[in-house]
Amino acid sequence: MFYEVKRAMVVLMSATTDTSPTAAPTPTPTPPAVSAPHAHRASARSRPALGWRVRFAALALIWGFSFLLIKVGTHGFAPFQVTFGRLFFGTAVLAVAIAVKRERLPRSARTWGHLAVAAFLLNALPFSLFAYAELTIPSTLAGICNATSPLWGMLLSLVALSEDRPTRRRVAGLGIGFLGVLTVLGAWQGFSGLDLRGTGMALLASLSYPIGWIYVRRTLAGSGSSHLSLTGAQLFLGTLQLAVVTPLFTTLPTSFPVGPLLAVVVLGALGTGLAILIQYGIVAEVGPTTGQMVTYFIPVIAAAAGVTLLGERLDWNTPVGALVVLAGAALTQSRARRPGAAK
Structure with missing residues (x-):
């Protein structure tokens, strides 16, 4: 689920600039000279209280445990209700951030349409698919299916994005x-014992x-809008979509059990909500390449959480296959070293 937000956020963070690889860099104005003590104080004020590695670890834990939270949520609520609640509370967090930073929402009707x-x-679609999938498959399997997003992404980008060229390294990774x-x-077992419908939904969500x-x-x-306002508007629209769909396919809950509600x-x-804000900060501080590495920790944490806290079964092929998936995904995202590049 969360290569989603990671990659989408990287794209949205560049939405105010030309994202083509041939775009010339914009010259940066030279700041006025300041004394060393003043510069040190300014740098200290702009540096986050927590180092990016701590925030990176927190983000991996938050997203890794999300599959467990989906499973627990579906124990008390319908999948569409879980997704609606998720989007509602996520939007609320971003709305507070937008208000605090006094960001302006997009004004163009075209932008809102996109x-x-x-x-x-x-x-709306992938969150709902994962919630429905976890009615019949373990949260560990859902987390591993999510790890296939980089593979689907590379496969589609080779077809849809002219700047992405197939290379031996990428094809091997796929x-x-x-x-x-x-x-x-x-x-090799003919998918024996596998819930094909639930697994198919999880893979479709990843696609x-x-x-x-x-x-x-x-x-x-x-x-022309900031990444924060774009993402906040996007989550708001997703919430509206679920607000329309949910009453058509579910009935109001007769009870609100504490565990699933929490x-x-x-x-x-x-x-x-908070994970998006953390990820933006990490990408802004250390760049998208390092920020995207969180993807490879999510299925590991999801599997550990499912096994230890939910008692889910983990056959040998699940962790072995997950490692192979992550290795392939990492290979598709890597770049070959140019001849003569500095070592």
């Missing part, structure tokens, strides 16, 4: 990654994310 599509592809998927699913990334990249670059609140406020 954000509505992005909200469906990156939030092959290795999908071999890992077959290992996780136990293909929805890169489709959304490509759409955002093609439509929202150069919108799971939904935490999933939204921390797993969606």
